[in-house]
Amino acid sequence: MASETTGAADGASALSGGPSITTIEQRGIEHVPRGSRWGTPGSLFWMWAGAVWNVEFLIYGCLAVLVFGLSFAQAVVVILIGNVSYVLTGLASLQGPQAGTTTFAISRAPFGPNGNRMPSFFNWVTQVGFEIEGIALIVFAAIALTVRAGFQVGAPAKVIFIVAAVAIQAILPLLGHTAVVKVLKWLAIPFVILFVIMAIITSSKVRLHALPHGAGWGSMMVFLALVIAAGGLGWSENGNDYSRYLPAAASKRNIVLAVSLGAAVPSALLEILGAAVATGVPGATTITGLTQGFAGWFIVPYLIVAIVQLFAINTLDLYSSGVTLQSLVPSLRRLQCVGIDTLICGAFAAYAVFSSRFFTLLTDFVLFIIVWLGPWCAIYLADSWLRRGRYDHEALLDERTGRYYRAGGVHWPAVIAQLGGMVAAALWLNAYPPYVSPLSSRIGGSDFSVFLGLIVGGVLYWVLARNEVRAEGQATPA
Numbered sequence: 001m002a003s004e005t006t007g008a009a010d011g012a013s014a015l016s017g018g019p020s021i022t023t024i025e026q027r028g029i030e031h032v033p034r035g036s037r038w039g040t041p042g043s044l045f046w047m048w049a050g051a052v053w054n055v056e057f058l059i060y061g062c063l064a065v066l067v068f069g070l071s072f073a074q075a076v077v078v079i080l081i082g083n084v085s086y087v088l089t090g091l092a093s094l095q096g097p098q099a100g101t102t103t104f105a106i107s108r109a110p111f112g113p114n115g116n117r118m119p120s121f122f123n124w125v126t127q128v129g130f131e132i133e134g135i136a137l138i139v140f141a142a143i144a145l146t147v148r149a150g151f152q153v154g155a156p157a158k159v160i161f162i163v164a165a166v167a168i169q170a171i172l173p174l175l176g177h178t179a180v181v182k183v184l185k186w187l188a189i190p191f192v193i194l195f196v197i198m199a200i201i202t203s204s205k206v207r208l209h210a211l212p213h214g215a216g217w218g219s220m221m222v223f224l225a226l227v228i229a230a231g232g233l234g235w236s237e238n239g240n241d242y243s244r245y246l247p248a249a250a251s252k253r254n255i256v257l258a259v260s261l262g263a264a265v266p267s268a269l270l271e272i273l274g275a276a277v278a279t280g281v282p283g284a285t286t287i288t289g290l291t292q293g294f295a296g297w298f299i300v301p302y303l304i305v306a307i308v309q310l311f312a313i314n315t316l317d318l319y320s321s322g323v324t325l326q327s328l329v330p331s332l333r334r335l336q337c338v339g340i341d342t343l344i345c346g347a348f349a350a351y352a353v354f355s356s357r358f359f360t361l362l363t364d365f366v367l368f369i370i371v372w373l374g375p376w377c378a379i380y381l382a383d384s385w386l387r388r389g390r391y392d393h394e395a396l397l398d399e400r401t402g403r404y405y406r407a408g409g410v411h412w413p414a415v416i417a418q419l420g421g422m423v424a425a426a427l428w429l430n431a432y433p434p435y436v437s438p439l440s441s442r443i444g445g446s447d448f449s450v451f452l453g454l455i456v457g458g459v460l461y462w463v464l465a466r467n468e469v470r471a472e473g474q475a476t477p478a
Contacts, residue, residue, distance in 0.1 A: 025176020061274020071214030085232025253410025375421025387473025420459025
């Protein structure tokens, strides 16, 4: 396989719709030159659609009814509101075409290269956490297939499945950006077809009025936090890892619409279908539990496609965790980062597979990431708006000097805003049973952590840094 090059070859790639999917991307967080900007907003639409047409989101919808106790009508309202959060992912995809680098290289602008290590570490842990979730679900689906074929699955078989899953998962991220974007685009259509078949097959099981009274507003707010964390807010830190290959002149409006709709439409439809299925299938909190609502002939195709879907969504997490790790340890090459993440993911996935508390751990993990994600996202977007999207790409990659180095590589307004937003989010977080915040325990078990984190983090940064960052943006060539 050839390595990705620059110059004339990049220009040819841009004109032909990008490099071949068998071309190994050598670039990590380095600046993407103009000749390599082959992407379009449309390519982002299909990439996000291919990733989010995924059984994970079906499970999230089932949790609304079977774990949080919402009625179907309540679940639909919360799901529709929560998926508006994908606008955050769209807005957090606008900086890549301007800066030409990854999200957590751009995040050095508000935080400084050393101050940025804190959110970069949080994001790396978050991405690896989602990878572990995906691998565990893949192994559970593989076990179900094996049992259906008439074989018993013991510990050795589970270990083999884990090793095989982490090895297969690494293929697309190793190939790089082009393979990720193009393969996910191709997978979108068969995933849509599976969704339609699934909706038809499960329609006879649905009992939409099984829970006419539903849950209280506190439970609705906790589920809303889950939808936002697993949806638009939870993907906001990935956006520019893929949009950086778009030309700087690409339409901002089209980027936001492509990313937001490409992810929100499948997410909302799958979660609503999951909530509907859960009204008639009590065991639908797991990938294998969902099969209770299927005709026998559909179970094997469903499990096979579910495995492919999970590999697809894990591809985004693994690619982004690799480039995030590179922003933490710049001496690492991108391919080394993918290898490190793969090994760590495999080790923790083994624990998840052999643990009886997997789905409890999953819910807790998704809720706890809100604490850092909300403030970071608000700071990141506020900084981009204040500087009018102007970035010095050379300074972003400079670890020791440059425009963003400031006081010892730390921009204290962003660090203070991040910590303040995290404290505010933690004060109104309901991640029962391991943690229930003081405000949540006193106000109906509710959860406003995502909103407090966004508001406090964003407002603090605007108050502390607005004049400095505006001047910095004005001094940066467009």
